[in-house]
Amino acid sequence: MTYFPPISSPGQGGGSAPQGILRLGELLGALSHALDLTEGQPKGHCVRCCWIGMQAAQALELPPQVRSDLYFTLLLKDLGCSSNAARICQLYLTDDLSFKQNFKTVRGSRQGIEFLLRNTALGASPLKKLKTLGHVIARNDQLAGELIETRCNRGASIARQMRFSEDVAQGIASLDEHWDGGGLPQGLKGAAIPLFARIALMAQVADVFAASAGAEAAAAELEARAGSWFDPDLVPVFTAVIRRPGFLADLQDPGLEAEVFATPQAQHIHAVDEDYLDEIARAFSLVIDAKSPFTHGHSQRVARYSGLICDQLGYSPERRRWMVRGALLHDIGKLGVSNTILDKPGKLTDEEFSLIKRHPVLGHEVLSRIAAFRELADVSAAHHERLDGKGYPYGMDASQLTQEMRVMAVADIFDALTAERPYRAAMPLEKTYAIMDGMAGPAIDPDCYAALQDAVTASGWPSASDARLPEGTWELPAAERSA
Incomplete structure (x- = not known):
């Protein structure tokens, strides 16, 4: 029988480790694994996104305080994602975890329709599936806007509660905005999209495609979306990071998490008391x-x-x-x-x-x-x-x-x-x-x-x-x- 070993009872010591040695990056990085769960992503997705985004930040020579805020935006980009899970199941008659996981590979309208055909009303009768598809396709823009707005606003609100700056909150709130104005929830366009959000979305797509198809596929995907989803000036910065020899090996290295948690940016904002x-x-x-x-x-x-x-x-x-x-x-x-x-x-x-x-x-x-x-x-x-x-x-x-x-x-x-x-x-x-x-x-x-x-x-x-x-x-x- 497998179980964790007995631990001490009150009065026998056994308390948690001294809080003075607890690093904020380690704490939130570990908790970000819970956000990976609700997004149906492989373990360490948010941590890997953080590493990718911080590589880009280094190439961009962003100031230390800016890098620190970006670091926590990347780790916590999915803070609000649990808030739309029930609604996804209700609307699309599907498993929210696989729905979210598969949605991260969708690029445009055609792929969006194909995605709905594959992921809506799973296990339902043909008539029920057809009826559900008709409902969600007819209201697709409205429903997508509702789901993303719920998630983004909730995530930003929780980030503020955790004492992060408004720049971090806005980076989370604008994660799904696209360079050409076709994103959600506000339809922001170009430089009106916060820099942190632009970097976080690119890091997210890079990790998803690198994990499923390799580094070159990830770089090609970013290039294909340059000017539509992504800031065309940032795409070459990311592709240079991704095409660097050893990128995929580094991304898959078991020691990557410790490296991300030890970075100076992880300690810059709050003392963990x-x-x-x-x-x-x-x-x-x-x-x-x-x-x-x-x-x-x-x-x-x-x-x-x-x-x-x-x-x-x-x-x-x-x-x-x-x-x-x-x-x-x-x-x-x-x-x-x-x-x-x-x-x-x-x-x-x-x-x-x-x-x-x-x-x-x-x-x-x-x-x-x-x-x-x-x-x-x-x-x-x-x-x-x-x-x-x-x-x-x-x-x-x-x-x-x-x-x-x-x-x-x-x-x-x-x-x-x-x-x-x-x-x-x-x-x-x-x-x-x-x-x-x-x-x-x-x-x-x-x-x-x-x-x-x-x-x-x-x-x-x-x-x-x-x-x-x-x-x-x-x-x-x-x-x-x-x-």
């Missing part, structure tokens, strides 16, 4: 919860309940803060699960359930990339484990589950049961407790559950007839959905 770590965790919780309308507010509420349980159990303020941060990020692996599964109004198939069971593993892979988050990654990944060993993804039992893991599992289940889902209404408090009473002992820790009940009573929870707190709906654990 405890307050800033909290802000970054809150910002990424917005990315996570934007993935599905049925998870709106989920991460922040699990964080709230985890904090309340910690208070009842006597955690130190520092450890409580650490737990809240982990709860904000506990579902980051959900970004790699299709909305066709997350938003399905009914029982999951065995195959779908096996896919959703991967989300804690995906989340662990992302968070454990950050040296200071290794223990946090273990705790966050265990929120669907049970004391009797019947949970997932690792089937860990009571002997392997630390108290922190048990706290987060209780908080997640409570938030889930009191949430509206596509297949049932939110449960009132009495029914929620009736279910959790039966879980206490076999599945969840009785002490953590009792601490939750005490905290809920003290907080003045709404009446049983109106058990939902304001702002949002939360998610039912997939283990229950398969039953």
Whole structure:
């Protein structure tokens, strides 16, 4: 049985690594792997785009502060991409992950139509597919504008929340603008498009085509779009980078990520203190919860309940803060699960359930990339484990589950049961407790559950007839959905 090794409990040390050595580039670069998940891109896409774009910045001899802002624009270019995933599934009756991945290779109108034919209404009857195609093709410009505007505005807003400059926010907001004015969401043209956006889009296309067809194909694709998508003066700068001997080997080098994280630009903007770590965790919780309308507010509420349980159990303020941060990020692996599964109004198939069971593993892979988050990654990944060993993804039992893991599992289940889902209404408090009473002992820790009940009573929870707190709906654990 594979599981991560047991870690220390409160009072036994085992806290995260000293925050003074945590580099901002390393932190956000690691979290950018979660953005790769929601875009259906190979691991490290945003990091590779950052490396390509910074190579171009060096050739352009951009000033240090400009390079620093560009660096974070490139790493975080996809900050808003989770916000349109549910809408893509709804409109195109398709898997959002493959839809987004394949869309990145589309160049013009003809390819766009071919793309829609291949990627719309997958698995539907011929009549349903024809009807859906007619709807989306007739409204193609409007729908594309809506989806891109949602993504770009959301990404820019989150970048501002993370204290980045307006230049970074605008670079993210304008990622899909084209040199000839044919892009979205504003139809900006020429030099009106922020330089960071021009560089980021070219780096994105370069990485996508280099990964799928090689360096020369990537350079040729940029040249083919010069003057239409891309600034014709920047294209030769990028093609010189791409055609440099060893470019593809460098792009595929396992050491590339460490090189990107160690660059001086990665350290230039903010000191990574405890307050800033909290802000970054809150910002990424917005990315996570934007993935599905049925998870709106989920991460922040699990964080709230985890904090309340910690208070009842006597955690130190520092450890409580650490737990809240982990709860904000506990579902980051959900970004790699299709909305066709997350938003399905009914029982999951065995195959779908096996896919959703991967989300804690995906989340662990992302968070454990950050040296200071290794223990946090273990705790966050265990929120669907049970004391009797019947949970997932690792089937860990009571002997392997630390108290922190048990706290987060209780908080997640409570938030889930009191949430509206596509297949049932939110449960009132009495029914929620009736279910959790039966879980206490076999599945969840009785002490953590009792601490939750005490905290809920003290907080003045709404009446049983109106058990939902304001702002949002939360998610039912997939283990229950398969039953």
